[in-house]
Amino acid sequence: MSSFGSGQKLDxxxxxxxxELVYEYDNARDSRMLEDPHARMRSLVLEAPPIFFSPHNGGTWFVTRKKAIVDITMNPEVYSNSFISAAASGEHGEHKEQQQGFMLLPISADPPQHTAYRAPLNQPLSAKSVAGLETAIREMTNELIDKVLATGRCDFLSDVAEPLPVTLFMKLAGMPTDRLAEFRHLATQATSATVDHATREGxxxxxxxxxxxxxxxxxxxxEDDLVSRLLDSNINGRNPNFHEMLGYSITLFLGGLETVVNALSFGVRHLARDQELQAKLRADPSLLPGAIEELLRLYGIASTPRRVMRDDVCHGVQFKKGDTVLLLLPAANYDDTAFQNPEQFVIGRTEQHMTFNTGPHRCVGLNLARxxxxxxxxxxxxxxxxxxxxxxxxxxxxxxxxxAIxxxxxxW
Ligand code: HEM
Incomplete structure (x- = not known):
C-alpha cells in the first residue's frame, strides 16, 4: 500500500x-491523533479546511467531508487507484515501483478493468454466502469467552479481537491458521505508516x-476456500494468472487481518465507557444492528488514497496532475454537513456512514465484517x-x- 509515512517534509x-489551505498534519505521527485518533478526526473537521494540504510525508491533500469524498470516489478517471501497489513508497513518481511491487486486487485497478477483477469476490462475500459462517463465528466467540470469563479481566485485543476475525478469515481464505501471531504482525507492519520503505518491502x-x-x-x-474459488474464477474470459492471484491474496490478507480487529476493539472500548448503553443493548438485543452501524460510524478505521490523473478543480480546490489525495473516511463520519450532532451516539441514523467508503471500491468484505x-x-x-x-x-x-489500538x- 502506498505509504505517506516517509516523514519527509516539503521545504x-x-x-x-x-x-490558506495548508494545515500541518502528519497522518502517521500526529501527537493528538496518537492520544485519541477519533477525537483528532473530529478536530480536523472543526479546525482544518474541508480539503487541506499538509507538507508532511512528501506533501498530501486530505479530504475530510463526505460529499467531496463521494464526488472523488465516483470519478475514478480523474482520481485513480492505479498507483496503489503493495510496496510503493507513496512518494511522487512511483509508477516505476508499481511494476516492481505487487498489485493489490481489486484495489489497484480502475474501472472498467476493476469491474472484471471485483466480480469474482462479489458472490463468495455476499450476505447470503457469508451467512453460512454464522454458526462457526458463534462457536469461536463462545470458545474465546470461555477462556476469559472466570478471570474477570482480559486484554480484549489479544484475547478476543485478534483471534476471532483473523482465524475466521484465514479459514475462509484457505490460509494456515496456526501462524496467527506471525500473520498479524506482518499485516500490522504492512499497513503501518511509520515503517521505512526497506522494511515494508521485506x-x-x-x-x-x-x-x-x-x-x-x-x-x-x-479445497473449499476462497483461494480455490478465485483460481477458477473468470476475468474477461480467462482464469487469473499467478501474479493476479497474489494480488487478490495480499489485499484479502490485509483486509481480513487488520480491519475487523480494530473495529471490534474501538466498539468494545466505547461500550466499556458507557454502562448505560451496555445495559440498553443487553436488555434489547434487537437494537444491536443499529448500534453496530453507529459504532462503525464513530470509529472508522481505514483511510484511502487516490492519485490525480489530470488537473481538476474539486469543491473549489485546484488539484494538479500527480497530486496525492488521502480520503480521511474516519473524519468524514464527523462531518456536520452529513451527520447531525456527529459526536453523539444515535441508534437509527439513516445517513450512510463512510467507514466502508462508497463508489466502485466500497468494501467487498462488509457483509462478513457486519x-x-x-x-x-x-x-x-x-x-x-x-x-x-x-x-x-x-x-x-x-x-x-x-x-488501530x-x-x-x-x-468486569
Ligand atoms: C470493519 C471492517 C472493515 C473496514 C472498516 C473496511 C474498510 C474498507 C474500505 C474503506 C475499503 C475501500 C477502499 C478504497 O476505496 O480504496 C475497503 C475495500 C476492500 N475491503 Fe474492506 N474493510 C473491512 C473489512 C473487510 C474484510 C473482512 C475483508 C475481507 C473479506 C475486506 C476486503 C476488502 C477488499 C478486497 C476491498 C477492495 C474492494 C475493491 O477495491 O473493490 N474488508 N475496505
Whole structure:
C-alpha cells in the first residue's frame, strides 16, 4: 500500500497550493491523533479546511467531508487507484515501483478493468454466502469467552479481537491458521505508516512468499476456500494468472487481518465507557444492528488514497496532475454537513456512514465484517457481566492508513 509515512517534509509548497489551505498534519505521527485518533478526526473537521494540504510525508491533500469524498470516489478517471501497489513508497513518481511491487486486487485497478477483477469476490462475500459462517463465528466467540470469563479481566485485543476475525478469515481464505501471531504482525507492519520503505518491502515479500505457498498448493488441489474459488474464477474470459492471484491474496490478507480487529476493539472500548448503553443493548438485543452501524460510524478505521490523473478543480480546490489525495473516511463520519450532532451516539441514523467508503471500491468484505460484529456482540453481551476499561492501564493507539489500538485491558 502506498505509504505517506516517509516523514519527509516539503521545504517549499507547490505553486498551486494556496497558503490558506495548508494545515500541518502528519497522518502517521500526529501527537493528538496518537492520544485519541477519533477525537483528532473530529478536530480536523472543526479546525482544518474541508480539503487541506499538509507538507508532511512528501506533501498530501486530505479530504475530510463526505460529499467531496463521494464526488472523488465516483470519478475514478480523474482520481485513480492505479498507483496503489503493495510496496510503493507513496512518494511522487512511483509508477516505476508499481511494476516492481505487487498489485493489490481489486484495489489497484480502475474501472472498467476493476469491474472484471471485483466480480469474482462479489458472490463468495455476499450476505447470503457469508451467512453460512454464522454458526462457526458463534462457536469461536463462545470458545474465546470461555477462556476469559472466570478471570474477570482480559486484554480484549489479544484475547478476543485478534483471534476471532483473523482465524475466521484465514479459514475462509484457505490460509494456515496456526501462524496467527506471525500473520498479524506482518499485516500490522504492512499497513503501518511509520515503517521505512526497506522494511515494508521485506514485509510484503514475506507475505507474498506465504501466500504463494497457499496458491501453489491450491493449484495442485482445490479445497473449499476462497483461494480455490478465485483460481477458477473468470476475468474477461480467462482464469487469473499467478501474479493476479497474489494480488487478490495480499489485499484479502490485509483486509481480513487488520480491519475487523480494530473495529471490534474501538466498539468494545466505547461500550466499556458507557454502562448505560451496555445495559440498553443487553436488555434489547434487537437494537444491536443499529448500534453496530453507529459504532462503525464513530470509529472508522481505514483511510484511502487516490492519485490525480489530470488537473481538476474539486469543491473549489485546484488539484494538479500527480497530486496525492488521502480520503480521511474516519473524519468524514464527523462531518456536520452529513451527520447531525456527529459526536453523539444515535441508534437509527439513516445517513450512510463512510467507514466502508462508497463508489466502485466500497468494501467487498462488509457483509462478513457486519456478521462477525453482530454475532460477537450478541454473545459477549449475553455472557460477560458489565465491563469497563482497566483503570490501571491506558490503551495505546496507532495512526496511518488504519487507525488501530495496540491493547485494550478490560475488567468486569
Ligand atoms: C470493519 C471492517 C472493515 C473496514 C472498516 C473496511 C474498510 C474498507 C474500505 C474503506 C475499503 C475501500 C477502499 C478504497 O476505496 O480504496 C475497503 C475495500 C476492500 N475491503 Fe474492506 N474493510 C473491512 C473489512 C473487510 C474484510 C473482512 C475483508 C475481507 C473479506 C475486506 C476486503 C476488502 C477488499 C478486497 C476491498 C477492495 C474492494 C475493491 O477495491 O473493490 N474488508 N475496505
Amino acid at each position: 517549499k509548497l507547490p505553486a498551486h497550493v494556496p497558503p 514485509v510484503f515479500k514475506r507475505i507474498a512468499g506465504i501466500l504463494a505457498e497457499t496458491i501453489k498448493s491450491r493449484q495442485e488441489k482445490r 456478521l462477525e460484529m453482530k454475532v460477537f456482540y450478541q454473545e459477549w453481551l449475553k455472557r460477560v457481566p458489565p465491563f469497563r476499561l482497566d483503570p490501571e492501564k491506558k490503551p495505546q493507539f496507532i495512526g496511518g492508513f488504519n487507525l 495496540t491493547s485494550l485491558p478490560l475488567v
